[in-house]
Amino acid sequence: MSFTALSTAAAGLKTTQAAIGVVSQNIANVGTAGYVKRTLDTVAQGVGNSGVAIGTIGRILDDAALKQLRLETSGSSYTSMMADVRTQLDKLYGTPGTTTALDGVMNDFTLALQTLAADPTSAPARSTVVSAASNLASKIGTIADGVQSLRTATENQLSNDTTTASGLLSSIAALNTKIAATNDDSAKADLLDQRDQTINSLSGYLDVQTSPQRDGTVTVITxxxxxxxDRGAAASLSFDGRGTLTPDSTYSTDPAKRGVGTIxxxxxxxxxxxLVASxxxxxxxxxxxxELRDTVLPQAQRQLDDLAAGLSRSLSDKSAMGTAASTSVGDGFDIDLTGLSAGNAIRISLKDASGTxxxxxxxxxNKSPAATVNPADTSDPSATIVPITVTSDPTSISTAIANALGSTFAVTAQTGIGAGGVRILAKTGSGAPAIQGISASVTQSGSPTDVxxxxxxxxxxxDSNxxxxxxxxSFDGGSQLTGFAQRIxxxxxxxxxxxxLVKSSTSTQTSDATRPQYFYDALTSASRTFSAASGIGGISAPYTSSVQDFTQRIIDAQGAAAATAQNxxxxxxxxxxxAQSRFASSSGVSIDEEMSKLVELQTAYSANARVLTAARDMMDTLLRI
Incomplete structure (x- = not known):
């Protein structure tokens, strides 16, 4: 009986000593990043399970809490970067209402025009208009340059993050190999901690999930x-960055057309x-x-391009509106397109028999064949875009329109309303859709010197191109709109x-306020249609407002987006x-809990030691008899 007690006490002493070592390790690693609390499993042995033996060292791991932690880590990295860049973007426009902000500079320009309209003979007022116009063009260009700088910085960040993520994948695969080959429980637990921490770090760069394998390794998937x-094999990630980005630098699944890097x-x-294309x-x-490089920042660039284009064309273009015309051939409209230039879009609203x-x-x-047009670069990407070739001959306009519309429409020149006059009729009985309206914005000058x-x-x-x-x-050399904010x-x-600024001809009186008043009205009250791609007023619908109002809406939109991102x-x-708190409560080390366990184990250790002492004394007594 004494030998049994001796054996049991010795086994208990050994087991308790091992447990104290595990608890001590837990206490020593309080606050260590990635450390998961250890436990020691014991195994009953001996006659009637009267003894105990050391089992395995395990980790207290809540898989659900760990999965949630990785999910929230990915989300936090995403929102943090979005908030940071959107805040920087918002700052480019200046504090709304201040004289140096975009809206303030626009207001200075319109105020200068209003002042000139009140006193057209004032040379200082004319100089102020030119100065204010230059400041506005410069402000738009400076903001647009800042947008592209943010895109370039984002491109570089993508390159750095891709390299880091690829290194983490390699580390996970190497740890998988070590874990599968390790039999020592304590060493394996350390390796598992390292691997989990590495996967947690990886989740900051991209959304990942893990699938455990029977040999202790994990498969990591997006x-x-x-x-x-996959176990000891890892994919490598690479990024073919393109350095400094420009407004023309866009993503494409076609490597020959792609102007930015891909992962x-x-x-x-x-x-x-x-990984970007898929x-x-x-x-x-x-x-x-x-998302920032390919969507958010290009949309900001598009807003500035639209603003620059609206600013320019509101002062240089005349709105051509069709007037109803009806003949025995059919019903339609007459419109004067005199001076039509490449890029001066003709918009025709049609309704078919079903009411659609x-x-x-x-x-x-001006090219033959006509330059191709990306619908996204127009004001209405949902419209049907048909490129047509026109020449300096006014009659070429009606011919080009007739070829584009086909035989169900009757298109003829109407010189009585202007050199570029055109009549467009939907032929009766041809099945052609009814024409609801026709409009165009026609540039009035033939060259920059034609003032x-x-x-x-x-x-x-x-355009300082x-x-x-x-x-x-124009689209003849690519989209003239793209990057115009930097070139205006x-x-x-x-x-x-x-x-x-006052004299529209050599005979115009210097006191004539017609031209400066027109400029002021064109910017502050006349409505223009801005593209759906700008995202102002809706995701997929063009936005109609004055140029001044559009300027304010740009600032409001960027400010609201930055505030939303921060929230x-x-x-x-x-x-x-x-998520971190939940994971720490289940898998982290609680110093109070571990100290309590340590006291219990010390008491058990003392008890086992007393049994050994008693057994030893009994043996000594027996041997002396």
Whole structure:
């Protein structure tokens, strides 16, 4: 009996000593990032299970809490980057209402025009208009340059994050290999901690999920199902960054057309997956970077391009509206398109027999065949876009329109309403849709120097594209709209002859307020249609307002977006803190709990030691008999 007690006490002493070691390790690692609380499992042994033996060292891990922690980590990285960049973007526009903000500079320009309209003979007032116009063009360009700088910084951040994420994948695969080959429980627990911490770090860059394997390894996949790590094999991630980005730098699935970098995953077998094209990354800093670079910041650029285009064309273009016409051939409209230039879109509203209404945009081009047009670069991407070729011959307009519309429409020249007059009729009985209306915005000057053209409109703002050309919205050399915010400048002809702000011809009186008053009204009260791609007023619908109102709406939209991003980030921060707390409460080390266990184990150790002492004394007594 004494031998049994001796054996049991010795086993208990050994087991208790091992448990004290585990508890001591837990206490020593309080606050260590990634450390998961350890426990020691014991095994009953001996006759009647009277003894005890050391089992295995395990980790107290709440899989659900760990999964939630990784999910919230990805979300927090996403919202943090979005809030940071959107805040920087909002600051580019200045504090609304201040003289240096975009709306303040616009207001200064319209005020200068109003002052000139009140006193057209004032040379200082004319100089103030030119100065205010230059400041406005410069402000728009400066903001647009800032937008592209943010895009370039985001491109560089994507490159750095991709490299870091690829390194983490390699580390996970290496840890998988070590875990599968390790038999020591304590060492394996340390490796498991390292691997979990590495996966947690990876989740900050992209959304990942894990699938445990029987050998202790894990498979890491994206939420969209792309396998990144399979046991000891990891995919490598690469990013082919393009350096400094411009407004023309856009993403495309066609490598020959792509102007920005993409993230490519190369599997151990050599297969390559474009993670951007496949939409495989949906959260984390990489997802935020892709969205900012390819959606958020290009939309900000488009808003500025639309503003610059509206500013220029509101002063240089004349609105041509069709007037109803009806003949024995059919019903339609007459419209004067004299001076139609490449890019001066002709908009035709049609309604078919079923009552369905659609818009048709005829886009003039000086090329043959006509330049192709991306619908996203027009004011209405839902419209049917038909490029047409026109020449300096006014009759070419009616011919081009007739060829575009087909035989169900009758298109003829109407020189009685102007050199470029056109009559467009839907032929009766042809099945052609009814024409609801026709309009166009026609540039009135033939060149930047044509500022005394007898019209109230002049090209006060032009395109400094190396040639100092008119801005007409042309697509002949690519979209003239793209990047126009960086190129808009005040017409040097007007700067040199400020009296042209008043005199529409050599015979115009210097006291004639017609032209400056027109400029003021064109910016503050006349309505223009801005593209749906700008995102102002809706995601997929064009927005109609004055140029001044559009300026204010841009600032309001950016400010609201920045505030929303910050609120989302704050909410996500709370969600992340909650997930961290939940994980810590289940898998983290509680110093009070561990100290309590330590006291219990010390008591058990003392009890086992007393049994051994008693057994020893009994043996000594027996041996002395």
């Amino acid at each position: 939420a969209s199902g792309v396998t990144l790590v 490519t995953a190369t599997t151990p077998g050599g297969a390559k997956i474009d 939409n495989a990354i949906r959260s984390g800093s990489l997802a935020a970077g892709i 209404q659609r818009n048709l945009i005829l886009m003039p081009s 005394q053209n007898g019209q109230t409109q002049i090209p006060l703002f032009i 190396g040639k100092g050309s008119l801005y007409t919205g 400048t005040v017409n040097p002809t007007v700067v040199a002859k400020t009296d042209t 989302l980030d704050e909410g996500q921060g709370i969600a992340l803190a909650t």
